[in-house]
Amino acid sequence: MTDRFMYPLSFGANRGSDGRTHFSLWAPDCRTVSLEIDGAASTAMQPQGDGCFTATVACAVQARYRYRVGPDLVVPDPASRAQATDVHDPSLVIDPRAYAWQNTAWRGRPWHETVLYEAHVGLLGGFTGLAQKLPELVDLGITAVELMPVADFPGSRNWGYDGVLPFAPDRAYGTPDDLKALIDRAHGLGLMMFLDVVYNHFGPDGNYLGAYASPFFRHDTTTPWGPAIDFRRPQVRQFFIENALYWLMEYRFDGLRLDAVHAIGDPGWLDALAAEVRRTVEPDRHVHLVLEHDGNAASHLTRGFDAQWNDDGHHVLHVLLTGERDGYYGDYADAPARHLARCLSEGFIYQGDPSPYRDGESRGEPSAHLSPTSFVLFLQNHDQVGNRAFGERLNQLCPPNALRAATALVLLSPQIPLLFMGEEWASASPFLYFTSHNDALAVAVRDGRRREFARFPAFASAESQSRIPDPNSPATFQASDILLKMPSDGSTRWRAFVRELLAVRRDAITPYLQGAQSIGAQAIGDTAVQASWRLGDKSILTIAANFGVDAVPCQVSDGRVLFATDEVVVRHMATGSLPARSLMATLSDAAP
Structure with missing residues (x-):
């Protein structure tokens, strides 16, 4: 077991190597908070300022716990690493070191x-x-x-x-x-x-x-x-930044897709998150943010995403x-x-x-x-x-x-x-x-x-x-x-x-995607397009696609046919016509 694959959180239950677990809850609306573990006598949590309460106690792995935040209200941990059953039920103390990772040398793959x-x-x-x-x-x-x-x-x-x-x-x-x-x-x-x-x-x-x-x-x-x-609150910002790092560091995910971020009221937080991920993740790992x-x-796509x-x-x-x-x-x-x-x-x-x-x-x-x-x-x-x-x-x-x-x-x-x-x-x-x-x-x-x-x-x-x-x-x-x-x-x-x-894609396109640039695209009919890109090795990838029911005039530059949806497409393209509902992709040699 190693701490390498445990990400210490500012919130929730963090189990130490000594068998004691540190609990932390941000509860700014409360004057007192207590910790209840497996139905045992509750432990008063100590206020630390800024609405944070903490306690450190000895307990077993898989111990069930909740926080009493009011006379009639006990709640699961908002930073729970696992639940005993469902969202309304007790949280579980987890030892992240217990899983024996097999592929510890994995460092991911480049984005392209x-x-x-x-x-x-x-x-x-x-x-x-x-x-x-x-x-x-x-x-x-x-x-x-x-x-x-x-x-x-x-x-x-x-x-x-x-x-x-x-x-x-x-x-x-x-x-x-x-x-x-x-x-x-x-x-x-x-x-x-x-x-x-x-x-x-x-x-x-x-x-x-x-x-x-x-x-x-x-x-x-x-x-x-x-x-x-x-997201103007520092505790809130930190909660979600730590969540992202938790999945990337403790679970070794290679990337995150952030859902509907237009609904996040502080777009600057997104850039702060990306910056923190880039600072924290090991420099030899490929980790991606989408x-x-x-x-x-x-603009976010030039700021760490x-x-x-x-x-x-x-x-x-x-x-x-x-x-x-x-x-x-x-x-x-x-x-x-x-x-x-x-x-x-x-x-x-x-x-x-x-x-x-x-x-x-x-x-x-x-x-x-x-x-x-x-x-x-x-x-x-x-x-x-x-x-x-x-x-x-x-x-x-x-x-x-x-x-x-x-x-x-x-x-x-x-x-x-x-x-x-x-x-x-x-x-x-x-x-x-x-x-x-x-x-x-x-x-x-x-x-x-x-x-x-x-x-x-x-x-x-x-x-x-x-x-x-x-x-x-x-x-x-x-x-x-x-x-x-x-x-x-x-x-x-x-x-x-x-x-x-x-x-x-794997053999002819992916190896040359780094440095790829568009060199133009245009409609060649009401339902057809032709587009070209200069790849990283200076070769030219051209794709012509027709989604309509009629053939359209189309000329492509010399190059080998990478793919055509039908053999008929190649014959038609030789005469300057792209058949209905078809596609052809060609690749020219790299410029000398």
Whole structure:
């Protein structure tokens, strides 16, 4: 056992090598706080100033403890490393040194080698079940698995964005050591592991902070999910910075994806977090930070963050593939090929431009100066599938040849590609929104979701709204289980198609992504684009893609064909025509 893989926290329970455990709680609304362990006599915690209370006692590993913050209120530890059962129950004393890491020499992989696979742990058999599937992902060509949030949430089924104990892996998925074993096995296979973390809100059930630490929240603003967290408070800032470092240092995650950071009221905190991560993580480790930011805030990508999810890229590709124009898709419907060309050449489409969907409000910052690898590009993810009323995947919404072309574009583009679980074999299972809330909250969530969809013409009637799956029903979770529907012959062929693309990327593109730059992209039709990049070795990668039903004129420079969606494409391109719903990628030799 070693302290190397224990990250000492300013909060919560830190077990010392002498068998004593130091407990610390920030409770600025309390005059007194006591520690209760396994139902024994309580221990008065000592005030340390600034609302912090501490106690150091001898106790066993796995001891159950809570804090009494009022005559009638005992609460779990907000920095709990693990829970005995669920979010309302006692926390557990954990010894992080106990896990015997096997792959201690692992130092990660450079960012440009990243091919992300987003996974929901609960639908893949928990931490142990997912660990068994890692070799399949390696064989496919995946280099990094990104877990949807695992922080403890109420009940046994959840997307993870209702977490209330951000340091505790949810018990429904396994123990802390099970999670470490998953990460350890991934590292032994050469896979990076990323974790999606939520720092913009707490879930609606099981968050007790407001009862004893009300300054944790702002009272002058809210988020779409509840009270806004007050990042102006030093204790709050430190709480979440330590959370990020805890996952990176104690669990050895290789990267974090920060959810919906546009809802964080102090954007300067993000840069402070990145700076602290870069100062703290060992200099010989590759650790990566990725943002989701609806405002296309490109400036963070020069301040310690590696990349941002490119929602613009998803939205315009979705319009081209499905023709849908409702909601935010309307921002991309006027000239989708032109918008896609800007995405491929400059990253974001909206870079301070007015957004019709937002009533003309400007959105975004300039991004053309950034590397293509500053953007994570995808056709599907948990939001874009699961926030549909019936959770349909793209293979149910668009022609297969068009989807082949779009998949090839995402996997061969110099932007960092992401696949959503099941996408690699064209899963027929939906991915629905599911929860396991208490009865009252379950009704509120179900009714709120139906009201949200009532804004769309297809769900205007009460009858149509009633067809939307109930998030709290176990059947909704079961319907989303991709393990219940094994791949068909067609799915096996699709997996081979994805594997072939990722092999092309690995061998011909990835080694030369450092220093890659766009040298232009343009619409070559209403539904077709052509884009070129100068790679790090000065070779030129050119991709031409047509998502429409008619061929378009297209000329590409001399170079070897890296990939074409069909042999017919190569013959047509020789005569200056790109067939309907097709793609071809070429690579020229490096300049002398």
